[in-house]
Amino acid sequence: MYERNEHLKVEYKSKKLEKICTDASFTEKIYGIKMAEKIQLRVDQIKAADSIDMMIKYKIGRCHLLKGKRSNQYAVDLVHPYRLVFEKRKSEIQLVCIIEIVDYH
Numbered sequence: 001m002y003e004r005n006e007h008l009k010v011e012y013k014s015k016k017l018e019k020i021c022t023d024a025s026f027t028e029k030i031y032g033i034k035m036a037e038k039i040q041l042r043v044d045q046i047k048a049a050d051s052i053d054m055m056i057k058y059k060i061g062r063c064h065l066l067k068g069k070r071s072n073q074y075a076v077d078l079v080h081p082y083r084l085v086f087e088k089r090k091s092e093i094q095l096v097c098i099i100e101i102v103d104y105h
Contacts, residue, residue: 008049011089011097021098031101035079039101042076042084051094070104081105 012018020027021043027036042061049055052074055063061076066085074096075083081103089095 006050007094008046008051009095010043010047010086011095013097013099017098017100020101031079035082038078039084042078043098045076046086046096046098052088052096066104073099075104 010021012021020030021039024036024040027039031039045060046055049060052063055061055074055076056065061084063074063076065071066073066075070085073085073087075085078084078101082101083104084098085100085102085104086096086098089097
């Protein structure tokens with residue numbers, strides 16, 4: 001029997017990005033402690049959310065849909081000016097793919 005998980009599932013665009021998002025000591029070496037904590041918080045929030053729509057509705061991480069060449073991508077705030085960018089992969093199982101940490105401004 002298939003048990004439906006109501007939370008978002010997360011994939012990563014690359015092994016390095018996965019390590020950044022899941023290995024706090026590795027992330028601290030690259031970005032510093034404040035950014036490492038914020039990245040972990042945002043990944044945890046994404047995993048705990050029922051949907052991207054819920055994240056937008058409740059302004060979790062200031063989640064918002066991007067426009068222009070980044071249409072169909074979403075972002076949440078990290079340490080200014082950085083954002084964690086992800087895209088929806090499969091709506092039927094609520095899967096997102098984290099694609100980058102970037103200052104796109």
